[in-house]
Amino acid sequence: MFFFDDNPTERKWVSSKLPQVKVIDVPEDAMLYSRALFDSNCFDFFSITDEDKRRTEMIQQNQKRTELSENSKDMDSFLKSLNIVITVGHSDDASIDRIAQLTNKTNQFNLTTKRYSTAELNEFINAGDIILYISVEDCFGEYGISGVAIIKKKDEYEWIVDTFLLSCRIIGKKIENAFLNEIIAILKKKKANKLFGQYIESKKNHLTKDFYKDHDFNLVEKEDGIWEFDLQKKPKKINFIKTKRV
Secondary structure, eight states, X not given: OXXXXXXXXXXXXXXXXXXXXXEOOOOSSGGGHHHHHHHTTTTOOSOOOHHHHTHHHHHHHHHHHHHHHHHSSSHXXXXXXXXXXXXXXXXXXXXXXHHHHHHHHOOTEESSOOOOOHHHHHHHHHTTOEEEEEEEEETTEEEEEEEEEEEEEOSSSEEEEEEEEEOXXXXXXXXXXXXXXXXXXXXXXTTOOEEEEEOOOOSSXXXXXTHHHHTTOEEEXXXXXXXXXXXXXXOOOOTTOEEEEO
């Protein structure tokens, strides 16, 4: 969020009360407003994703989900009625910009809040790391690409989750469980025996602080927030979510 106001008192108030909001310096001469906006670099976007173009449509779909939730007897029956399907894919030219966008703007459900550019993501891929995305749909429509996992190889049998995030639009639907299960299945096919995960606390990601604990990981390095999962164990299954791979 950005704040543009010609009143310096208002700008100072917002800066002091809402430090997460970017306050743009506004010149006294109104003829220089457009230059101030341009120089702020607040509206520089290298690409527009399909999800950006469909934002209004997605908001309308979400209103229908809210109505269904209000008329459901409990959360489980609501989630089952959505008929959620997640598609898991490896990053490619069509998805890489959206993946980079999500790493840079996702805060709430983001276990490490690491930010990456498209170039950095391509470097990970060239190094042999795995970058996965999920696209989600339900009975009301598509959410688009709304989840990312970056899994880095430690050695032949051990991998670590560098990044695990979900867009706020799919939080609360147990999609993270199904996504983690797919990651585990992929690593098992690679003959891995251990999966590590890291939680790095930020101002906004407290929602995920117990994620690894809730999914049967064991805390092995408290200071660095490193958790370990034995890939011989069976993960928790979410029966009402269907998964596909591309």
